[in-house]
Amino acid sequence: xxxxxxxxxxxxxxxxxxxxxxxxxxxxxxxxxxxxxxxxxxxxxxxxxxxxxxxxxxxxxxxxxxxxxxxxxxxxxxxxxxxxxxxxxxxxxxxxxxxxxxxxxxxxxxxxxxxxxxxxxxxxxxxxxxxxxxxxxxxxxxxxxxxxxxxxxxxxxxxxxxxxxxxxxxxxxxxxxxxxxxxxxxxxxxxxxxxxxxxxxxxxxxxxxxxxxxxxxxxxxxxxxxxxxxxxxxxxxxxxxxxxxxxxxxxxxxxxxxxxxxxxxxxxxxxxxxxxxxxxxxxxxxxxxxxxxxxxxxxxxxxxxxxxxxxxxxxxxxxxxxxxxxxxxxxxxxxxxxxxxxxxxxxxxxxxxxxxxxxxxxxxxxxxxxxxxxxxxxxxxxxxxxxxxxxxxxxxxxxxxxxxxxxxxxxx
Ligand code: CTP
Numbered sequence: 001x002x003x004x005x006x007x008x009x010x011x012x013x014x015x016x017x018x019x020x021x022x023x024x025x026x027x028x029x030x031x032x033x034x035x036x037x038x039x040x041x042x043x044x045x046x047x048x049x050x051x052x053x054x055x056x057x058x059x060x061x062x063x064x065x066x067x068x069x070x071x072x073x074x075x076x077x078x079x080x081x082x083x084x085x086x087x088x089x090x091x092x093x094x095x096x097x098x099x100x101x102x103x104x105x106x107x108x109x110x111x112x113x114x115x116x117x118x119x120x121x122x123x124x125x126x127x128x129x130x131x132x133x134x135x136x137x138x139x140x141x142x143x144x145x146x147x148x149x150x151x152x153x154x155x156x157x158x159x160x161x162x163x164x165x166x167x168x169x170x171x172x173x174x175x176x177x178x179x180x181x182x183x184x185x186x187x188x189x190x191x192x193x194x195x196x197x198x199x200x201x202x203x204x205x206x207x208x209x210x211x212x213x214x215x216x217x218x219x220x221x222x223x224x225x226x227x228x229x230x231x232x233x234x235x236x237x238x239x240x241x242x243x244x245x246x247x248x249x250x251x252x253x254x255x256x257x258x259x260x261x262x263x264x265x266x267x268x269x270x271x272x273x274x275x276x277x278x279x280x281x282x283x284x285x286x287x288x289x290x291x292x293x294x295x296x297x298x299x300x301x302x303x304x305x306x307x308x309x310x311x312x313x314x315x316x317x318x319x320x321x322x323x324x325x326x327x328x329x330x331x332x333x334x335x336x337x338x339x340x341x342x343x344x345x346x347x348x349x350x351x352x353x354x355x356x357x358x359x360x361x362x363x364x365x366x367x368x369x370x371x372x373x374x375x376x377x378x379x380x381x382x383x384x385x386x387x388x389x390x391x392x393x394x395x396x397x398x399x400x401x402x403x404x405x406x407x408x409x410x411x412x
Contacts, residue, residue: 356385
């Protein structure tokens with residue numbers, strides 16, 4: 001069945017390709033409302049949009065006979081911005097409401113897909129990189145621009161992908177969208193004390209070196225934001241997360257090593273209803289931490305051998321503690337076929353004793369990152385409870401809905 005899709009058009013040279021995107025969406029049976037920014041009309045005029053789309057075209061919040069942004073946002077099953085310029089990304093990131101498109105995005109509760117297109121220098125600029133990171137973290141889907149000839153005559157990354165790629169991504173998101181959107185879940189975690197760990201621990205070797213991992217902490221941050229939006233009192237225990245990602249958050253406790261994290265979690269166990277271990281905690285750490293920098297010996301070519309020891313398993317420890325949180329949730333990344341992933345996940349769920357284990361089947365994505373993330377949720381006996389797909393925010397909401405459901409069952 002066709003969806004109602006708002007196609008936003010920002011003011012870039014690639015705006016002409018949005019005409020093909022609109023036509024293709026309509027050909028596939030969707031209803032399209034085009035919302036161009038005023039600047040984009042210099043590239044493709046209002047008459048074109050009125051000719052190709054099924055609804056009247058407005059650009060400003062106060063247009064004569066004007067469309068109401070809240071009404072448009074409510075009708076939309078999806079908002080797709082083609083092209084999203086650097087300026088549009090900055091405005092959406094800042095929560096601006098200075099034209100009808102920005103205001104509609106601000107008022108929307110449906111998924112938002114942005115297809116950026118700009119000169120590669122603008123795409124690579126630190127301000128744009130940061131805007132992209134924050135928008136993705138908030139759950140918006142950004143399609144990676146393609147590489148090739150740019151409007152300026154240069155060539156590089158920044159080209160709008162082909163219209164079919166954009167339409168496929170939009171339809172993929174509509175199909176995979178999990179039903180538990182934010183507006184449906186309300187304040188179902190009100191009064192619940194939730195501790196979430198995020199990021200990756202770094203285990204020191206000497207004063208300047210460490211053993212670490214690549215966890216960005218995004219899933220844990222998305223969980224903290226959604227739990228807090230759903231009424232929980234949230235403590236986020238973070239290991240080595242880039243400051244900009246933490247711009248909105250409740251109580252934040254820094255725990256850079258496995259030992260710090262064990263302490264920070266342990267101190268809160270008795271006063272916590274729900275513990276979610278989303279952090280990538282090192283399984284091993286150097287047995288001895290050198291007090292001064294380990295130096296090479298200029299007289300020989302030998303390299304030191306570093307002896308490792310196991311770190312405490314914080315998740316298993318919390319799950320078996322005498323005064324444990326009512327719900328303990330763990331994460332596990334597994335590779336292989338789906339049967340292998342589930343078998344390993346089952347074994348891990350039983351071993352750790354967590355009430356829920358969110359198994360991330362890694363390495364199977366089709367490329368649009370946010371669109372294709374999937375979590376298999378297992379119970380403590382290893383039974384499959386749910387399969388959730390979507391952006392990190394949607395995964396967070398799906399997982400939190402199960403947590404809220406278990407809490408409700410415990411209370412009734
Ligand atoms: N975890 C923990 N303490 C550790 C290591 C991991 O609490 N010392 C938690 C993580 O936060 C995560 C889960 O346990 O919730 C991951 O389990 P782990 O056994 O480390 O899984 P992987 O590293 O994914 O897998 P492997 O079994 O391959 O080690």
